[in-house]
Each structure stands twice: as structure tokens, then as C-alpha cells.
Amino acid sequence: MRLRHLICCAIVLPPLLLLVLAGTNPSDSSSITPINWDLYHPSDDLMEQIHSLVHRHPDKLSIEMIKSGNKGYNAAVNVVTYCRGGSESDDRSNFRILLTFGQHGRELITSELAFRILSILSEEQFLPMKNGATLNSTLDKLVIKLVPIENSNGRKRVEAGDLCERRNGRGVDLNRNWGVDWGKKEKDYDPSEENPGTTPFSEPETQIMRKLAISFDPHIWINVHSGMEALFMPYDHKNITPEGLPTQKMRTLLEQVNKVHCQNRCMIGSGGGSVGYLAHGTATDYIYDVVRTPMAFTFEIFGDNQTSSRDCFKMFNPVDLPSFKRVLNDWSAAFFTIFKLGPLYLDENSTNAADKWVSIDEYLDGYLVERKNRYGKNMEVIDVGMQEIKTYFRLFLLSSVLLMFMFCSRIAKSKYSRNSTPIMP
Numbered sequence: 001m002r003l004r005h006l007i008c009c010a011i012v013l014p015p016l017l018l019l020v021l022a023g024t025n026p027s028d029s030s031s032i033t034p035i036n037w038d039l040y041h042p043s044d045d046l047m048e049q050i051h052s053l054v055h056r057h058p059d060k061l062s063i064e065m066i067k068s069g070n071k072g073y074n075a076a077v078n079v080v081t082y083c084r085g086g087s088e089s090d091d092r093s094n095f096r097i098l099l100t101f102g103q104h105g106r107e108l109i110t111s112e113l114a115f116r117i118l119s120i121l122s123e124e125q126f127l128p129m130k131n132g133a134t135l136n137s138t139l140d141k142l143v144i145k146l147v148p149i150e151n152s153n154g155r156k157r158v159e160a161g162d163l164c165e166r167r168n169g170r171g172v173d174l175n176r177n178w179g180v181d182w183g184k185k186e187k188d189y190d191p192s193e194e195n196p197g198t199t200p201f202s203e204p205e206t207q208i209m210r211k212l213a214i215s216f217d218p219h220i221w222i223n224v225h226s227g228m229e230a231l232f233m234p235y236d237h238k239n240i241t242p243e244g245l246p247t248q249k250m251r252t253l254l255e256q257v258n259k260v261h262c263q264n265r266c267m268i269g270s271g272g273g274s275v276g277y278l279a280h281g282t283a284t285d286y287i288y289d290v291v292r293t294p295m296a297f298t299f300e301i302f303g304d305n306q307t308s309s310r311d312c313f314k315m316f317n318p319v320d321l322p323s324f325k326r327v328l329n330d331w332s333a334a335f336f337t338i339f340k341l342g343p344l345y346l347d348e349n350s351t352n353a354a355d356k357w358v359s360i361d362e363y364l365d366g367y368l369v370e371r372k373n374r375y376g377k378n379m380e381v382i383d384v385g386m387q388e389i390k391t392y393f394r395l396f397l398l399s400s401v402l403l404m405f406m407f408c409s410r411i412a413k414s415k416y417s418r419n420s421t422p423i424m425p
């Protein structure tokens with residue numbers, strides 16, 4: 001199945017062959033796109049830029065480095081905290097959002113997006129068409145913790161020429177090293193892609209992220225990847241989504257983002273169900289099931305599925321300026337929509353907040369999108385079916401109104417005639 005070979009992201013595992021260092025085989029290297037350093041920052045440079053940004057905005061931003069290591073392997077994760085409006089970042093009444101980027105080494109674009117979001121939060125860059133006043137009132141109530149490069153050791157290997165590497169500095173996939181359903185292997189398991197490590201949380205990077213998630217206890221978690229365009233919710237290790245109102249809120253929020261920022265191109269649903277392959281030991285499943293974060297997502301922000309699966313830089317990252325700009329513009333706007341809508345959707349005083357944003361048509365459209373992707377070829381049948389349901393629904397509403405009108409006018413008539421009859425003593 002072609003999709004399987006092309007998509008290489010947080011959830012799905014394509015059996016990619018690891019690329020031999022560029023240049024070792026001249027016949028192969030001719031078709032391999034090198035990293036475009038005119039567009040992308042080397043990771044050291046990116047972190048330097050982020051440090052400078054933080055230092056220019058001490059009223060809004062702060063940064064800390066968390067280190068961990070075992071068996072001679074060390075990792076460090078930088079965490080940027082955004083908090084404004086005079087509130088303390090550890091004030092538990094704030095709405096808390098935790099975002100992580102660059103969990104897989106080869107997905108460079110995700111860390112560029114992290115930098116863009118921070119630049120907008122610090123008001124050095126701006127969203128097009130955004131009302132500043134609304135944005136300010138939204139951001140006053142938030143604390144955002146953002147990890148720009150979760151897997152910096154793996155990223156270094158990519159920068160050194162190992163363009164298809166997604167794992168950490170000692171070959172473990174950080175999105176298979178978490179404690180929910182850890183270590184289960186599918187038939188096509190490929191250790192060069194999804195080696196889960198020796199035990200759950202064997203990796204320093206995963207230990208750091210778990211500690212951060214538990215201590216911060218976010219309302220929203222988003223793990224940002226590339227390889228396709230998708231907005232995933234739990235679960236990755238089974239092909240269903242959790243049940244109940246919270247799930248409905250997650251889905252409604254994703255449908256809103258898909259419509260406004262992804263032109264309904266993005267796949268929506270459970271990671272495991274949407275693409276037909278299960279992933280075990282993922283971060284999002286743990287954050288949802290164990291940390292109990294009410295909204296836990298995995299976003300896939302870009303994928304070139306026309307390119308060879310060996311041409312990893314091109315497959316996972318936009319390679320030209322217009323598409324690079326488009327991805328950063330579209331997705332930074334998507335995140336600010338989430339910053340705005342997320343707290344509304346989770347506000348317990350307005351449990352119907354989600355409904356305010358969704359008409360019956362939008363709801364049905366969203367339903368269609370999901371089914372379209374989960375069941376592939378059934379889409380046309382369901383599509384036609386849902387269009388008919390919508391038409392019948394409108395006819396039903398219209399006929400109900402007419403019936404009510406007739407009923408009321410009848411009552412009025414009989415009332416009138418009764419009044420004209422002399423009242424019997």
C-alpha cells in the first residue's frame with residue numbers, strides 16, 4: 001500500500017530504509033534533497049535565536065534546561081514558558097498548554113514552527129488578519145510551555161547527513177518509549193524506525209517530558225510532527241477514540257481547526273483508527289490516559305507524499321520558500337485558534353461552548369471528513385448518504401414549522417368560535 005510507504009510521522013510507521021550518508025553513493029545521492037540551510041536554522045543557531053528572544057522579553061518569556069542521562073547517554077531539553085498579564089506561571093488557576101516539537105529528528109519544520117509561535121507570542125511577529133485586542137485578552141489567561149527541540153541528539157544526526165533519522169541519539173524512537181501499551185510490535189515492526197527502547201521510559205528525553213507533563217498538568221497537550229497533514233486525537237494504540245463529552249469537544253475543536261486552517265485537507269480522528277496502523281507506547285496516549293490531560297493531540301503539519309521515501313528532507317519538510325512560508329503561516333494561525341478556543345471548549349461553566357461554534361451542517365461536514373478518511377473508499381457512498389440526510393433534515397424542520405402553524409391557527413379559530421357561543425350557566 002503506497003500510503004504506508006510514504007507516510008512517516010508520529011503514528012504511522014513506513015518501513016523506510018535508512019539513508020546512507022549523502023555522498024557515499026553518487027548514483028543515489030543525486031535524487032536526495034539536501035537540507036536547505038537558506039530556510040532552516042541549524043539547531044544550535046535556532047536555540048541561540050530563541051534564547052535571545054527570551055532575553056528580549058523577560059516580562060513574557062523564560063527558559064530552562066532540563067537534563068537527564070543514563071548508561072553514558074545524556075540529553076538536555078530546553079523548555080520555554082510563556083506567561084503574561086502579571087500572573088505567576090505556577091498559578092494553578094491559569095489555563096495550561098504544553099507543546100512539543102522536534103520529537104523526531106528529521107522533522108525540522110516543526111521546530112521552525114515553534115520559533116514562529118514564540119516570535120508571535122512575544123509580538124516580534126504578527127498573525128495576518130488578527131485582532132490584537134482579542135488576542136491579548138486570550139493570552140492573558142494562558143500559561144504555555146513549549147519545547148522547541150525535544151530530540152536534539154537525533155536532530156544533530158540529521159544535520160550531520162543522516163537525513164532519514166527519526167530516533168534519538170542512541171537509536172530509540174521517543175514516540176514509542178512511553179508507558180501505555182509499550183513494546184507491542186506490529187507484524188511489520190522495523191527497529192530502524194520505531195525501536196521502543198529497553199523498557200518504558202528508558203530514554204532521558206522521555207523521562208524529562210513525562211516529568212514536565214506531570215508537574216505542569218496541562219489542559220491541552222500537542223505533540224507536533226510532520227510526514228502528512230493530520231490532526232490526531234487518542235488513541236494511537238487502538239483504532240478507536242475515547243467515549244463521552246470530552247472526546248466530542250476534542251473532535252469539534254479539531255474540526256474547527258481543519259476547516260479554518262487546513263481547508264479540510266487534514267485527516268481527523270484517532271491516530272490508530274485514521275491511518276489503519278497502530279502505534280504503541282506513544283506520548284499522546286500516555287498524556288491522555290495517565291496524566292489525564294483532557295485534550296491531547298498529535299498534529300502532523302506537512303508531508304510530501306509524492307516524493308521518494310528515501311528523500312527524507314523533502315518528504316518531511318517544505319523545501320522551497322513559498323511552501324515554507326505557507327506552512328508556518330497556516331499552522332501558527334492554527335495554534336492561536338487553539339489558544340483561543342481551547343479554554344472556551346473546556347470551560348465547565350459553559351459545557352455547551354462547543355455547540356456555539358458548530359451548526360448542524362458543520363457538524364455533519366466534520367462527521368463526513370472523519371468517515372472519509374477512516375474508511376477510505378466508502379467516502380462517496382457515505383458522502384451521498386449524508387447529503388440526503390441533511391436534505392431530509394431540512395425538509396423535516398420545514399414541515400414541522402408548517403404543521404405547528406396550521407395547528408395554532410386551528411386552535412385560534414376554535415377559540416374564536418367558542419367565544420361567540422353564549423356561555424351556559
Ligand SMILES: [Zn+2]
Nearest residue numbers: 009010104225
Ligand atoms: Zn514524527
